[in-house]
Amino acid sequence: MxxxxxxxxxxxxxxxxxxxxxxxxxxxxxxxxxxxxxxxxxxxxxxxxxxxxxxxxxxxxxxxxxxxxxxxxxxxxxxxxxxxxxxxxxxxxxxFAGVQLVETERLHGRPDDEAVVLGAADVPEMLDLVARAQPGPFLPRTYLLGRYVGIRRDGRLVAMAGERLRPAGWTEISAVATDERHRGQGLASRLVLDVVHHVQERGERAMMHASAGNTNAIRLYESLGFRLRRRLAxxxxxxxxxxxxxxxxx
Structure with a gap:
């Protein structure tokens, strides 16, 4: 990076x-x-x-x-x-161009009643959702990096988000993915804010990385209370x- x-x-x-x-x-x-x-x-x-x-x-x-x-x-x-x-x-x-985003005082996490914690038993579904939504790298044991949560519809995982890198004092939010048939419902925002809530509860700050070309996602994260820190290659x-x-x- x-x-x-x-x-x-x-x-x-x-x-x-x-x-x-x-x-x-x-x-x-x-x-x-x-x-x-x-x-x-x-x-x-x-x-x-x-x-x-x-x-x-x-x-x-x-x-x-x-x-x-x-x-x-x-x-x-x-x-x-x-x-x-x-x-x-x-x-x-x-x-390839990317951006690093960090939380501002406008970012207020909140727990989501529908969010379920995901673990080893959910890996096949998580990998399937990531393959379809393409949020970035997610591997069979990525869930070990931190807390991952998801939302199910009719028992099927349709959205997820979680924690990846944990630099001192910070947690990176990653693997934000929503099934195409369930987009536009605010599921990604809800899960990001759920993850942020738990990050802030333990006294850390939230950060993210994104492709510079993923302008829709960047606008979403900025609307939640993130801001650009750096452009990256x-x-x-x-x-x-x-x-x-x-x-x-x-």
Whole structure:
């Protein structure tokens, strides 16, 4: 996740919270450390939990070997900032534009009486809904990252939302999905506010990421009380295919 724009940070201490500059590393070295694979320089979630991975810093010469040890040769890893020069054999992929949204004082969570907590037994339905609604990555054990809730109609899961990254003091709301036949009923808003309620109850703030092109969703989240913090470039690098070591930290 590469940050490309800082115009919206202003002097607001919420917008300026440094853990939001690298929420994946904060989560993997904090609340989600029990799920993390890797070491002091590079970490990731298990492949069936989340595709997110991060490094402590790109300034340490040993980071390249740490990433290579973690993901192997010819594998993808979240890209460093454009200003970071890649070692020989590492290749950047094409990034896509995204946004990071954070709560404002206008965001007031509220529990929803119809929301049911989802868990392991609900995974097949959750995966099916995600496949149809395309809210972003959701894998067989993503539910381990936090609290996921849904709404059922005639026993069938038709809407869901939940918690993903947990950087210090924050919770990312993710997997906001509604069955096409049940859109326009406000189900997504209700579930987001239910998740927000539980986040705020434990003294944390809510945040979100979205594709910059998903303008309808961004307008919805802004209407609920989120605001833009940063524009991002979501991109990856591919590690060298060669079995030789990275000639950086030796």
């Amino acid at each position: 590469t940050i490309t724009d800082t115009d919206h940070r202003a002097e607001d201490p919420v917008l300026d919270d440094p853990v939001l500059d690298d929420p994946a590393w904060s989560a993997l070295s904090g609340t989600h450390a029990h799920l993390a694979e890797g070491g002091d320089l590079a970490r990731r979630y298990p492949a069936d939990v989340s595709p997110f991975a991060a490094v402590r810093t790109w300034d340490d010469p040993g980071v390249w070997d740490a990433v290579l040890d973690l993901v192997g040769h010819g594998a993808e890893f979240p890209a460093p900032p454009e200003s970071v020069v890649l070692p020989h054999g590492w290749v950047r992929g094409d990034p 979501f991109g990856t690098v591919r590690t060298p295919v060669s079995t030789g070591r990275t000639p950086v930290s030796g």
